[in-house]
Amino acid sequence: MKFPSPSSAEAVIAVSGLSRHFGPKAALDDVSVFVPRGSVFGLVGENGAGKTTLIKHLLGSLKAQTGSVRVFGLDPVLDPVGVLGRVGYLSERRDLPSWMRVGEFMRYTQAFYPGWDEQYAGQLLEQFQLDPAQRIKTQSQGQQAKTGLLTSLAYRPDLLILDEPSSGLDPVVRRDILEAIIRMVAEEGRTVLFSSHLLDEVERVADHVIMLQRGRVVLNGRTEEVRRGHILAVLAFAKPPAAAPVVAGAHAVAGYGSEWRVLFGGSRLELETAAASVGARVVEERTPTLDEILVARAGGKGS
Amino acid sequence: MHVGRLAWRTPTGAMLWEIWGRHKLSFLWQGAALAASVFFAQWKEHGASKDVAPLLIMASCICFLGAYLYLLTSFAYIEVDARRVQLGFPGRLLLKPLSTARLVLAPMLFGGLVIVTVFAIWTELVLRHFGSVATSDLLLISAVLLSFFWWMQALAWSLPLLKGRVLVLLVVGLIHLLVAIPPQMPVRISSGCQWRILAALLVSAVPAAWIGLKGMREGRWEGPSRISVLWGRLGSARAQGARKSFGSAFGAQFWLEWRRQGLLLPGISGGMALLMVPGILTGLKWLGAGAGPQDEIQRMMLILPLLVLPLVLSLLMGSALARFDPLHSMGELPLYIAVRPMTNGGFVTAKLAMALATSVLTWLVMTAAFLCVALMGKETLLSKAGLVTPYGPVAFITGCVPGLLLLVIWTWRNLVAGMGAGLTGRTWIIVAFIFSRVLLLDALILLVATAASNVNFRQALLHWLTGILTVCLAAKLAVSIAAFAWGLRRNAITARAVGWIAGGWSVCGLLVAGYAGRVCNSIRQPDLWIWVALGGLLILPLADLAIAPLALAWNRHR
DSSP: OOOOOOTTTTEEEEEEEEEEEEEEEEEEEEEEEEEETTEEEEEEOTTTTTTTHHHHHHSSOOOOOOEEEETTTTTTTOOHHHHHTTEEEEEEEETOOTTTTTHHHHHHHHHOOOOOOHHHHHHHHHTTOTTTTTBGSSSSSHHHHHHHHHHTTTTTSSEEEESSSSTTTTHHHHHHHHHHHHHHHEEEEEEEEEEEOOOOOOOOHSSSSEEEETTTTEEEEHHHHHHHHHEEEEESSOOOSOOOOOTEEEEEOOOOOOOEEEEEEEEHHHHHHHHHHTTTEEEEEEEEOHHHHHHHHHHHHHO | OEEEEEEEEEEHHHHHHHHHHHHHHHHHHHHHHHHHHHHHHHHHHOOOOOTOOOOOHHHHHHHHHHHHHHHHHHHHHHHHTTTTTEEEOOOHHHTTOOOOHHHHHHHHHHHHHHHHHHHHHHHTTGGGGGGGGHHHHHHHHHHHHHHHHHHHHHHHHHHHHHHHHHHHHHHHHHHHHHHOOOHHHHHHHHHHHHHHHHHHHHHHHHHHHHHHHHHHHHTTTSSSSSHHHHHHHHHHHHHHHHOOOOEEEEEEEHHHHHIIIITHHHHHHHHHHHHHHHHHHHHHHHHOOOOOOOHHHHHHHHHHHHHHHHHHHHHHHHHHTSSOTSSSSOOOOOOHHSSSSHEEEEEEEEHHHHHHHHHHHHHHHHHHHHHHHHHHHHHHHTTTTTOOOOTTTHHEEEHHHHHHHHHHHHHHHHTTHHHHHHHHHOOOHHHHHHHHHHHHHHHHHHHHHHHHHOHHHHHHHHHHHHHHHHHHHHHHHHHHHHHHHHHHHHHSSHHHHHHHHHHHHHHHHHHHHHHHHHHHHHHOOOOHHHHHHHHHHSSSOHHHHHHHHHHHHHHOOO
């Protein structure tokens, strides 16, 4: 699998050898990520895998203990104005000023971004059906997410970072948010990095995917390449094994009796060789979804 | 239920452990403050001269009051519901399988026991050394404290259910004030009546809390009060009318700061002044229009609380100024602030500007209160009183302007002095800062007390005072320059912001020094000038402000 590097394209995000410890726990361990301009990166992983920690480093909320973080070639800790002025951010925490009205929050945010597009903000306000006179604290969760997204999109940031944007939202709001992101990317070729547990969203929107596991990058590549790099197969054994068979290259093995489901990382040929080595043959196979890959890898705990 | 290393067998135990778990660090500080209070009392008792005794009593009381107020809030079991923006019982406990009676009784009885016990211990160890206090008075004060504590809990837990809640708060507060009037005051209710009212308050507090909490658990909240609905409608209309954009990011940030905290100090000062003015007018009328020196002093003593009020309030509110959003916990920088493209110095400058604006507004309100007193009590205050100089009221008012300016600067200084600690977002630093200021104050009192009682020490101190103050000022300047330089190097502050802060400090310093010179000349003590000027320059915050952007950077980029 080919890992994108700074030489492959102009990197909007360049994280190199980043490690972060909270006490004895390693939240990020030697993470290197390069996000080229105009791409949509999906950041996936279990809870506590380090997704939010990585995003906080990109925003300058956390300082790199080792390694380096560059966004647009700048250090977000040393030059927050230079970085944050070009970044739109929406957090799963919906940390908004609850006492403000939507209109007030828009005016407040507008003041920080010279590129604020009033016409576009008006369009989004209408599209999201938000009332500018409503107080944020009286909004539903979905309305708050839309308010946050509106104020992150209206100045057309060069980089949009979304941390679990659809967490806790109903399918209608999720669709609205995704459509807004897709339109932004399709029409203007902006760069997007978003983390999500909903891997069908990632598959739909992201052209690259990064999978974190216990603070380490375990997968990084084009979404289709990542999927095609795995095979979900059913292996048939002539004689049912007494315990789960150990298949080299398999991230997860599940089943019973003579038929076992295997999520295999490798080519068709490698799968057949591995199956033969344990006395089995491949009777069924297909390309797994990202969801299946994440579950298998998370279940395998870093195998 | 296992909590930490302790195995609590009952939910009540777990509820009480929560108080300990949350506040154990601050309990240490409170213990230290109480120990300091006892120390000053013991010193006063053993060997302190008569001149020093009042200072020691003051130091002891400051330590106790600071610790005791914190203790009241620690045991109150009151939390802020960030979504509804209101005080109340911790929401998570309302859903636990516990009877309402237990939820009410555990924090009320335990909290009540602690606050009465601590007061009793302090009375025994400290208060008795300050003079003879009748046991009946101590019992009365204890009962008032208990009743106040219980009603504070009952009202906070059931406020959303109460119609006309502002009125209820005022009535309960006023009843407690009436009951707490000490026997020495000319206007007070009879002792029997006091006890009957107190008994009624104490007996009714627990059922009131129970009814309120039960109502909350059953979802009998009827929505916001009519006043807040009306206020909301007015705000809605205002928001629809306000379509103008902010001129700059600084303007937007200043607006945010102003909306959150700008009206707090003028509002509270003005409200309290409104309550105090009738009392002052009554007192002035009672004193009459005598023009003797004693009359003047008594009149000044009556008006003094109006002067001191904003200064004390600003001192108390200073630590809260560092917060960007009062609904967030002390250590948390709201994300909607943290991700804005603004330098840390920019955020700090907006806070400083807001603090200045709120100080100016506060003193405009207080000037109105003074004018109110002067005009309404003109027969006793402005006609023959010594407040009017021989040069007439115009000269008097002109002379007051620099004084007013100094009061504005002093209020501003109180508001911003703790900003550096507050912006770090580290609770231990904030708590340590507050207590270090209390200790510093006590150390100064100690210094003055020793100087007053020991002639040799006084002479040595006065001999070296100019040198000590100069060294302190030099150290302050050195720290400030280093902090500014570090901040500039780390992009935490812009050169322009440094210019504003340093320039503002220089102008205020010159004003303080100049005014000190005039005052010292007019009282024919020109030798005092250098001490007053150096002291003024030391009190004006500069190092705090230089450190503030770095403190915010430490919080914002963890």
